[in-house]
Amino acid sequence: MFTTRPELTGTFGMVASTHWLASSTGMAVLERGGNAFDAATAAAFVLHVVEPHLNGPGGEVPAIFVGSGDPEPRVLCGQGVAPRAATIEQFHALGLELVPGTGLLAATVPGAVGAWLTLLRDHGTKPIGEILSYAIGYAEGGHHAVPRVLETIGAVERLFAEEWTTSAELWLPVAQPLRNRPLAATYQRLVDEAEAAGPGREAQLDAAIKTWYEGFVAEAIDKFCRTPVLDDSGERHTGLLTGHDCAGWRPGYETPVSLDTHGWTVYKVGPWCQGPVLLQQLAMLEALGELPAPGSAELVHRITEVAKLAFADREAWYGDVPGVSLDALLSPDYARRRAALVTEQASLELRPGSPDTTPPRLPRYLTEHRAPVIPLVRTGGLGEPTVSQYGDTCHIDVADRWGNMISATPSGGWLQSSPAVPGLGFCLGTRAQMFWLEEGLPASLEPGKRPRSTLTPSFARRDGRAMAFGTPGGDQQDQWQLGFFLNHAAFGMDLQASIDAPAWHTTAFPSSFYPRQSAPGEIVVESRVDGAAVAELERRGHRVVRSEPWSLGRLSAVTRDDDGMLRAAANPRGMQGYAVGR
Structure with a gap:
């Protein structure tokens, strides 16, 4: 049958994703000697920049992967949990029968960055500075945004201007090339603090994970979540997520x-x-x-x-x-x-x-x-x-010449899901909207619980x-x-x-x-x-x-x-x- 493109074949490496810049980034990492996990991580951070209406650092990611030395598939869980204060009683006290689909109330612990850095530490080969350099370059220098990014920003322009002013500062007026200098600065500071931990790659990545969940990022999230913001309920609510919630969570591995x-x-x-x-x-x-x-x-x-x-x-x-x-x-x-x-x-x-x-x-x-x-x-x-009306999600698949392979579906933290956290260049996710505010169901809201994700x-x-x-x-x-x-x-x-x-x-x-x-x-x-x-x-x-x-x-x-x-x-x-x- 006729196909729009050929099925690619080769023996060196393959990267497929939802944006050509992420795929090209992953391939560049493979060409420089990186493995599939290095490539997927670099591509994922680029997706935060070039598909901000589809995913972001405040979102989440599950992945299934195999390593060349261990061919049994494993799951990497980058889905953060509900805050400690997120109880059904708390939402009922606010007069809500559903968790709003936007704003701060629906935020879970941001899992994506921790998951990718954990994968890089445990299964990658490259240092954090090299892997994040691609995303930093596109965020600082700009990229030509696809039409849907600009359409999404245009659709929420009034909301940004009147209510979510931190997002207005980041995204308005809409211009090409699209830049996100605050996010570039966030990633550069993450690299700097990681490299200050010493020369060891694993030690640097441990420091980066700790910085994200216990350092300046968690502090900024905690402070901003005390700000009332308009959400889908039509009311303004403060968030429930705290720095303590972030500090108490880490990604993990599971059996599929x-x-x-x-x-x-x-x-x-x-x-x-x-x-x-x-x-x-x-x-x-x-x-x-x-x-x-x-x-x-x-x-x-x-x-x-x-x-x-x-x-x-x-x-x-x-x-x-x-x-x-x-x-x-x-x-x-x-x-x-x-x-x-x-x-x-x-x-x-x-x-x-x-x-x-x-x-x-x-x-x-x-x-x-x-x-x-x-x-x-x-x-x-x-x-x-x-x-x-619609956000979306991203996807990444990578295979290298050594037998490493990964399938990952990053999402959440869409630019239109929640106001941007001041100084960080990204917003929080809203995956908690998938909980039910009714006791006794498998997907009922509970503190420390993962929402039943679609990813x-x-x-x-x-x-x-x-x-x-x-x-x-x-x-x-x-x-x-x-x-x-x-x-x-x-x-x-x-x-x-x-x-x-x-x-x-x-x-x-x-x-x-x-x-x-x-x-x-x-x-x-x-x-x-x-x-x-x-x-x-x-x-x-x-x-x-x-x-x-x-x-x-x-x-x-x-x-x-x-x-x-x-x-x-x-x-x-x-x-x-x-x-x-x-």
């Missing part, structure tokens, strides 16, 4: 959850994020038997219906709590029972299952029908709701071959990744063809983002999906919304064969993601 399917083992982050829904969908599809033809109405219908069931289970069972029944949720017996609910007609219900003997429980906000049941506002299907990188292995892949897109991430994986693993398309194939997703389950709305029965399809298939989907009861022909998802992927051959591909959608390599 996995499923064998189509000859591959697919690895995902655990149920504190939505990652296992990809595995549940794959398990149900296997239970339903042979897949229908690519692009057919039957395939789109079947995938959409199993997605509804998997995401209903997410609402009932996923969260940062012990005892999530993953073995039961991913068991063949449960997959068969759930798959048996798929009929020829579209379901309009939210139907969580019971993987063990415990009946499912949904938030009262949903069962009492307080959540908006309307079509989501769309801007091409690329993002996550914020004050400017969900992927890794897969088969017969000596390994693949890292992922996409931005909030609740849609594990729907678009499912289509990509099936295109590649089941239908035999190469990486680029698997990405370029027409995409779709459903919004029939509650959004993870404020105000948690849904659109029962709705499928959003790229207009390249066959017209006859669309008509058949409508006959089956789906509410089909036609999106632009190249609008859904921003996938990227890299692979490594057992003979050392590397491959990579990236998405043309959004007109900024690129893969590079040789």
